[in-house]
Amino acid sequence: MRNVRGEMWKDLNIADLPRLSRFPFPVQSLGYTHGGIYPERTYHYERFEVCIRRYSQALTAAEYINGTAYRVKFPNVIMKSPGTVHTFGVEFPRDVVHFTYAAEMEAALRSMLPFPEKPVWEIHLGTKENQLITELMDLMEKSHEFGVTDRIDLAAFQLLELLIFSYNYSILRPDYYETRIRSIASYFQLHYKEEIDIVKLTAHYGMSRSTFLRHWQRFFRKTPGQYLLDLKLQEACRLLQEDHSLSVSDLTFELGFRESAYFCSLFRKKFGMTPLQFRHHAKIKSFQED
């Protein structure tokens, strides 16, 4: 429908609808605005509102929040805090998606997520963000169906988290090497049991071995070798506890060590006991806890 201001808009109040889970951040209402041009007005907010301005024919959004002027490019997101007064007009049609929380939720949300200090910031709407917005729009159509309010609560929280991260990311701007070092560390984390050809791997990311090592130590205290070894030994502990039928030579093979004696000596150096002593201790501990 078009409201008195000539916009196409929807606002769905789900505050009183039941939830199946006790997720701590229930959404009160959500909705969208499509288009609409209206003169400058002043609004008084009583809830905590997240307002995603997805698109506008204008380049920037301008407004006063408690008397302070803000001007930010589109797309952007604005946090409307309870008790604040916002003054703005819309000269060119804009598309907005919003969701609100009860006023008393704001403090808890702020303690959980790394909110920027300013109330409005430019955002990047990527695949994941747009997917969540579409999901919210779809869920709006079936608010009374089984589990839908719970899904709205989680999707909204997830979207809020991404929008906040998008700000943090734009501040941090990881450099060329950081991006690559993080990719290599991700690769290590997933492939540590396999034989890793470091020279080949770093070449794939456009780095020599020495460049790689120089930048690696900017982000990690351990050497790449120690990092990989610790991943293996940590996994050894888990396997020793979980599956008592695995032998030391099974573990040696599974974790990609060349020899059992070598694996055992590394394990002992790290934990002060052999793998089988570790399993024995874990058994006793688990027995005592029962």
Next chain:
Amino acid sequence: MRNVRGEMWKDLNIADLPRLSRFPFPVQSLGYTHGGIYPERTYHYERFEVCIRRYSQALTAAEYINGTAYRVKFPNVIMKSPGTVHTFGVEFPRDVVHFTYAAEMEAALRSMLPFPEKPVWEIHLGTKENQLITELMDLMEKSHEFGVTDRIDLAAFQLLELLIFSYNYSILRPDYYETRIRSIASYFQLHYKEEIDIVKLTAHYGMSRSTFLRHWQRFFRKTPGQYLLDLKLQEACRLLQEDHSLSVSDLTFELGFRESAYFCSLFRKKFGMTPLQFRHHAKIKSFQED
């Protein structure tokens, strides 16, 4: 890689990777198994593990958990609680996705989500569930990139919630009419400001007016008329507080009432004051809070 049991599998330990947000349920590790046949063994779990058995050539999964036998069709999900002992073998290759939480997280998760009493249940893997599984698999590849661990934590929680709801839903099995009544209520919630042709709407859902009213009162205490009116009056309160420039006749039009006097009398009946008195009270309240 293929492990000693001949499976293709991955397990990614993200327990020690940093998080940007303080979401209360950080995932410790996640991974998948593809295929693998192995004889009956006993496992001792020290963490809380959610294990989604997506697919198997076998019809059912059979196992002993702390000595009790369970047999459930595929796909199914199993909750492995810390301190429990599971015995099972795999005769036919199966595909599994799992994620784990620290042992001490289990109680908090159980208090937040409506877990079934039994540890293993049949599930439905729909579009949303599969999408979340794919997302987790994608995120596994880039664990060290900005914000990825946080996204894993949320996607895992969301997937767990859906799997638990899928059990609750299978127990409740809403009947033919409940499904339709919920769709109509969802429609009301989104379209209450517009003119709603109840006869046309209920006919669309294959019900006469009297059948609709009979089943409506199974789920709602208010009549449909009162339900729609309350939605309008609730929205009136919000608009009165937020935008002080809106007149009573603006509201009358925006909320789809025919006449201002009629709107005001309904508002007064519900809240004991006129719309403008309500706005005045809200202003004073907000002034006093400052």
